[in-house]
Each structure stands twice: as C-alpha cells, then as structure tokens.
C-alpha cells in the first residue's frame with residue numbers, strides 16, 4: 001500500500017446509555033488495538049451515560065478494563081454530531097459557538113454498543129437518516145432482536161420452537177394486575193421474569209415461589225415498562241455465531257455456557273464472577289445436534305432480516321432432543337475473549353480479521369432501504 005492511499009475512515013461509536021456502557025468501552029479498547037491501521041483510519045466517538053456524543057481518545061489503554069474496573073466516556077467541553085442528512089461529522093461547543101470544527105466525512109460507523117439506545121435500532125435509524133453505512137444489523141432487525149416478545153413472535157412464525165411466554169404491558173399491569181398474575185401462573189411452576197428490552201441479565205429474576213412474583217415484575221419494570229415472563233426451559237445453553245459473507249450468512253462453531261454456583265447466567269456471573277461460568281467451544285454435542293443448531297441459527301438470522309453479525313442463543317433439552325430459541329443478540333459481546341469472536345477464531349478467523357471482514361461487509365451495502 002502506498003503512502004498516499006486514502007484510508008477508509010471508520011468511526012468507532014462506543015459507551016452509550018445502557019447498563020453495558022463499560023463493556024462497550026472495553027470492546028472499543030480491543031477494537032482500537034486490533035483494527036488494521038494500514039487500511040483504516042479510526043475516528044473514535046464516545047457516547048456518555050447521559051447520551052451526549054463526544055470526541056473520544058484513540059487510546060486502547062484508556063478504555064480497557066483494569067482489574068475488573070471499567071472505563072467511562074467522560075463529558076467534554078465539546079460534542080460531535082453528524083450534520084443532518086450527511087455523513088459529515090462536526091465538533092462544536094454548545095456553550096461557545098466560536099468552536100465549530102469539521103471532522104470530515106465518515107465512510108462507515110462501527111457501533112460497538114450493547115443494549116437499549118445502541119443495539120435496539122435507535123442508533124441504526126439515526127445513521128440511516130444521515131446516509132451513513134454501519135456495521136451490523138439495520139433498524140428493523142436491531143429493534144426486533146432487542147425486543148424479546150417480538151423476537152419470539154417472529155421466530156415462532158418462522159417455524160423454530162420457542163418456549164411459552166406472556167407479555168405484560170404497562171397498562172395491563174396497572175389496570176389488571178390479577179389478570180396478569182393469572183396468565184403468568186399458567187406458564188408453570190418456575191418462570192423467568194425479564195425486562196422485555198435489556199441485556200446482560202439486568203432486571204431478570206428466576207421465580208419458583210409465586211409470592212415473589214410481584215416483586216420480580218416490579219424489578220423488571222425498573223428497566224422496561226414492558227415485561228416478559230417465560231416458562232423455565234430445562235436444558236443446556238448453546239450459542240451459535242452467525243456472520244454474513246458476500247454469498248450469505250454462515251454459522252460458526254457452537255459454544256456452550258455452563259454456570260456453577262448460580263441458578264442461571266445472571267448479571268453477577270456474567271461480569272463479577274467469571275470463575276462461575278465456563279464457555280466450551282466447540283460444545284461437546286452430537287454432530288447431528290450441531291448441524292440442526294447451525295441451520296436454525298441461520299434461519300433465525302434470516303427471519304429477522306439480520307445483517308453483518310448476530311449471536312443466536314438456544315436451549316437444548318437432551319431428554320426430548322429439542323432445541324428452542326432463547327434470544328438473539330445483534331451486537332453480541334465483542335471483546336477478544338467473548339463468545340462470538342472466540343467462536344470465529346475456532347473457524348480460523350482471527351479477531352483483527354473479523355473486524356476487517358465486518359467493516360468490508362458494511363462497505364458493500366447501500367445506504368437507504370436495502
């Protein structure tokens with residue numbers, strides 16, 4: 001590559017308003033360290049917990065997890081934004097109109113964001129209105145994938161088994177609590193109560209004693225006025241990565257999550273007690289199950305209209321030999337140690353290669369409806 005070759009300008013967008021802010025910063029740190037600097041110029045933009053877009057540092061160390069402590073995107077004197085309807089990024093100061101800097105055009109955005117206001121279609125819609133290409137799923141798939149009730153509705157329609165569930169809306173809970181509780185109790189003896197749109201297991205309670213049901217619903221409602229309650233599905237937790245190539249999506253190796261010392265894969269196990277969980281990649285499962293699961297994962301990806309990447313999570317009941325969908329993550333954990341990149345590593349695609357591939361796929365897409 002010659003000196004004056006123009007590099008592709010990649011805006012790394014990270015932090016964000018969700019509970020997964022620090023994980024997002026850790027991911028940004030890893031991507032900054034791994035991205036191919038010969039081909040890509042990095043434009044780092046952070047989103048503070050309050051939702052301000054600010055110029056960020058191009059410094060992997062700054063955003064890394066250190067001794068389990070994460071970094072935050074800090075508010076600055078200036079903010080950045082796309083000029084409405086364009087892919088031109090500008091920096092400005094709300095309090096000092098003298099400051100107005102043109103940061104140039106961005107070729108592609110890599111949204112390294114998890115959870116609401118990042119993985120749920122809101123950022124994707126904003127980028128669509130600016131005619132900017134971005135890595136990963138578009139508005140509709142992101143929104144449907146974040147919404148557990150919508151995901152299950154669409155996936156069931158596509159012929160993939162999902163466990164029984166009930167959606168409890170804000171109005172139903174406030175106006176007909178008895179009716180809600182009746183519906184929940186009909187699901188079985190053990191249920192999972194969850195915010196309908198969240199991640200990292202925040203706000204999720206496993207309820208085996210129905211005197212705790214109302215408290216569990218209230219806890220989920222702290223995160224989302226729409227609550228989903230699911231029948232507990234017995235079985236192993238198997239996950240499969242899906243990655244889009246020019247000729248279509250392909251499934252990765254299958255991974256398994258095993259949790260010890262906790263009832264389920266809860267927030268603490270995910271982030272505070274790494275010893276309690278083990279990831280096995282590839283999972284020790286019969287060939288036939290692996291193939292069925294990989295096929296189902298690609299089917300889920302297509303049914304939701306996903307693009308770029310997703311991780312599809314299943315339960316596998318060995319006694320009945322049944323696979324059922326748990327959920328889909330359109331921006332799965334993406335540090336080099338996370339399940340998704342490790343699954344692709346197994347298939348011979350290194351972390352830097354995965355980053356390059358995702359950016360290249362995003363660049364092949366058109367803007368607008370696709």
Ligand SMILES: Nc1ncnc2c1ncn2[C@@H]1O[C@H](COP(=O)(O)OP(=O)(O)O)[C@@H](O)[C@H]1O
Nearest residue numbers: 192198199200201202230231232233264265327
């Ligand atoms: N219906 C269910 N039956 C059994 N276990 C469940 C069920 N729903 C969730 N779990 C457990 O809770 C964890 C978190 O639930 P999940 O829906 O994946 O939430 P999140 O989107 O926060 O990752 C799962 O990994 C699994 O261990």
Ligand SMILES: [Mg+2]
Nearest residue numbers: 200201313327
């Ligand atoms: Mg999950």
